[in-house]
Amino acid sequence: MVKFSRYYEGKTKALVLSYDDGQETDRRMVETLNYYGIKATFHLNAGNLGRQGYLGPEDAALYRGHEIAAHTYSHPHMLQIPEEARLMELWRDRERLEEIWGNIVDGFSYPYGEYDGRLKSLMEAVGFSYARTTDSRYDFRLPEDFYAWHPTCHHRENCIGLAEKYLEYDYREGLSVFCMWGHSHNFQREGNWEVLEQFCRLMGKREEIWYCTMGEFVRYVRGLGALQTSLRGDLVYNPTDQRLWFEREGRLVRIEPGERKTMEERL
Numbered sequence: 001m002v003k004f005s006r007y008y009e010g011k012t013k014a015l016v017l018s019y020d021d022g023q024e025t026d027r028r029m030v031e032t033l034n035y036y037g038i039k040a041t042f043h044l045n046a047g048n049l050g051r052q053g054y055l056g057p058e059d060a061a062l063y064r065g066h067e068i069a070a071h072t073y074s075h076p077h078m079l080q081i082p083e084e085a086r087l088m089e090l091w092r093d094r095e096r097l098e099e100i101w102g103n104i105v106d107g108f109s110y111p112y113g114e115y116d117g118r119l120k121s122l123m124e125a126v127g128f129s130y131a132r133t134t135d136s137r138y139d140f141r142l143p144e145d146f147y148a149w150h151p152t153c154h155h156r157e158n159c160i161g162l163a164e165k166y167l168e169y170d171y172r173e174g175l176s177v178f179c180m181w182g183h184s185h186n187f188q189r190e191g192n193w194e195v196l197e198q199f200c201r202l203m204g205k206r207e208e209i210w211y212c213t214m215g216e217f218v219r220y221v222r223g224l225g226a227l228q229t230s231l232r233g234d235l236v237y238n239p240t241d242q243r244l245w246f247e248r249e250g251r252l253v254r255i256e257p258g259e260r261k262t263m264e265e266r267l
């Protein structure tokens, strides 16, 4: 039987970090993450770039190796403004961030975690492939809906205890992800950068974990979902442009973009 239980390079677990607002404290956060080889997604408000306490357009290089994602242009309460203004907030943020980053920006997080069905329905129209909420679920399940991606926890919410639990999680139970969110300025204001250090020491540099951005995660999981298999599971076709991994009869299999794989039946 074919089992979709593996991530990039056959890894069995995934860690994503989702940090909002783009304040100057992102510098220290990125430095720490880089040391431990952990990737993150940073959700920025283009309208705040360069304001006091925030990073500016010239700091885009800081995020190299990580992901820059959108968070609206001016961080309004989106449910309190007209739909046209909502669209403008999404559009302007994406446009400006793409300009300074020189890359496609297709991720989003809801300011104040506020969203409704109408706002969610705009995500796809503006070209976002996922949108994160602030509704922590304290588990490691994959999002059922990438446009309402509920994280595992805020770093304030016993992230060390949850990380220990994740390390013990048996990947054969099903694909899982640890998604932590917050703001780097929380560490500064609350004087607890050691929480980030401790988290990274525990979760970083592990063989079984795929350290990816949210965008990379979504693309990979959608890629797995696009794999076509014969009913008997002896034929697998990869119609995507990505290299993907899965298990068959307990063995790790890699399939190249566009490859059609015939697998021998095990007797």
Ligand SMILES: [Zn+2]
Residues within 6 Å of the ligand: 020, 021, 071, 075, 111, 112
């Ligand atoms: Zn925010």
